[in-house]
Amino acid sequence: MSDDLRIDRVETVLLDIPLRRPHRFARASMDAQPVLYVFVRTAGGLTGVGEGVVPGGPWWGGESVETMQLVVERFIAPILLGRRVDDIHAIVRDVTDVVAANLYAKAAVEVALHDAWARGLGVPVHTLLGGLARTSIPVTWALGTEPAPVVIEEALGKLDAGLHRSFKLKMGAQEPADDVARICAVAEKLAGVAGVRVDINARWDRLTALTHLPKLAQAGVEMIEQPVHGSEIDALAEINAALPVPVMADEALRTPSDAIRIADRRAADIFAVKTTKCGGLRASMEIAAIGAAAGIPSHGATSIESPVGTAASLQFACAAPGVTWGSELFGPLLMAEEMLVEPLRYADGELHLPDGPGLGIELDPDKLRAFRRD
Ligand SMILES: [Mg+2]
Numbered sequence: 579m580s581d582d583l584r585i586d587r588v589e590t591v592l593l594d595i596p597l598r599r600p601h602r603f604a605r606a607s608m609d610a611q612p613v614l615y616v617f618v619r620t621a622g623g624l625t626g627v628g629e630g631v632v633p634g635g636p637w638w639g640g641e642s643v644e645t646m647q648l649v650v651e652r653f654i655a656p657i658l659l660g661r662r663v664d665d666i667h668a669i670v671r672d673v674t675d676v677v678a679a680n681l682y683a684k685a686a687v688e689v690a691l692h693d694a695w696a697r698g699l700g701v702p703v704h705t706l707l708g709g710l711a712r713t714s715i716p717v718t719w720a721l722g723t724e725p726a727p728v729v730i731e732e733a734l735g736k737l738d739a740g741l742h743r744s745f746k747l748k749m750g751a752q753e754p755a756d757d758v759a760r761i762c763a764v765a766e767k768l769a770g771v772a773g774v775r776v777d778i779n780a781r782w783d784r785l786t787a788l789t790h791l792p793k794l795a796q797a798g799v800e801m802i803e804q805p806v807h808g809s810e811i812d813a814l815a816e817i818n819a820a821l822p823v824p825v826m827a828d829e830a831l832r833t834p835s836d837a838i839r840i841a842d843r844r845a846a847d848i849f850a851v852k853t854t855k856c857g858g859l860r861a862s863m864e865i866a867a868i869g870a871a872a873g874i875p876s877h878g879a880t881s882i883e884s885p886v887g888t889a890a891s892l893q894f895a896c897a898a899p900g901v902t903w904g905s906e907l908f909g910p911l912l913m914a915e916e917m918l919v920e921p922l923r924y925a926d927g928e929l930h931l932p933d934g935p936g937l938g939i940e941l942d943p944d945k946l947r948a949f950r951r952d
Contacts, residue, residue, distance in 0.1 A: 582621060587618075590615070596609065597611060601720070603748055604751045608634035615627055615630075618694050624694045626694025626936065638855075681832060689937075692858075696936045704896055719745050730767045742772075744904070765794070765799050776803065779804060801823060807829070834865055837865045846874065848874065849866070850876075853887070853891045854887060876898065883909040890937055918941060920932070
């Protein structure tokens with residue numbers, strides 16, 4: 579048994595998965611989502627998979643799928659070879675001794691270890707995390723930076739189809755006053771029928787945020803995500819105190835230490851927890867637990883993962899008691915190709931946990947070949 583769990587191969591595959599429509603951020607846009615799949619294989623024939631992915635490029639946190647592939651192949655894989663897949667705490671410690679930061683790359687590996695370990699035991703990944711707090715989670719839909727009429731039409735279509743009950747809009751691509759006018763038009767149109775949230779992706783300074791955000795709250799925006807730079811915890815706390823609606827920390831929150839600092843300063847009312855940016859399932863569980871202890875709910879946030887990374891985030895979001903503020907695990911819905919043999923199940927505005935061991939999914943080998951980057 580013990581030899582069966584030893585890692586004898588680590589493989590990485592880069593893919594570009596086409597999207598249904600271009601997805602726009604303040605300064606980046608993408609037609610396809612690049613992803614890195616990391617496969618951990620054991621002597622006993624187990625395979626675990628984890629996904630390295632960022633929202634469209636290195637603008638968010640400095641990593642890209644290309645940097646992740648290099649870090650995993652050159653620096654992390656040699657540490658894994660010969661180790662047992664269930665030796666996760668020691669492996670994470672040893673990887674940290676060799677590779678600082680690079681949490682997205684580390685997350686891909688850490689998830690692959692959990693997937694292989696759980697498959698070896700014949701249990702779902704959430705069993706390794708302490709079992710289930712829920713079996714499905716609400717999914718917010720992300721609307722782009724297009725003009726208000728375009729965005730409203732898309733939102734109403736999703737509402738009519740019963741696919742989503744709330745929407746998140748990206749801000750920061752336009753002048754603040756124009757951007758605010760656009761969002762207010764959307765919020766007023768959707769008032770009473772759907773929740774409207776905004777993500778400024780750390781684009782504004784303190785004064786811009788204090789000047790413009792109260793108008794959004796007044797127009798009915800129910801949550802404001804990361805208005806200022808991730809390092810500006812004091813400004814975030816000041817903005818959070820000034821607003822009648824919750825502020826969510828995203829760029830400011832990557833590690834359990836960040837979570838403690840944000841909770842201590844009351845710099846946010848909600849934690850955006852991503853298994854990707856936080857370095858994997860274990861750190862995500864710790865951050866959600868810190869939030870819960872501080873009375874701060876967590877949100878199952880996304881880096882626009884394909885179904886592999888989404889399944890990992892879903893295992894976390896369903897296992898962590900503190901993830902009570904829904905999710906934005908819409909990545910697979912944005913993609914034009916379903917990468918799995920059996921698609922993830924979205925129904926009634928929620929994403930439902932699949933049955934089965936490991937992450938509960940099976941990759942389609944034809945799709946893997948089709949979208950592999952040469
Ligand atoms: Mg965000």
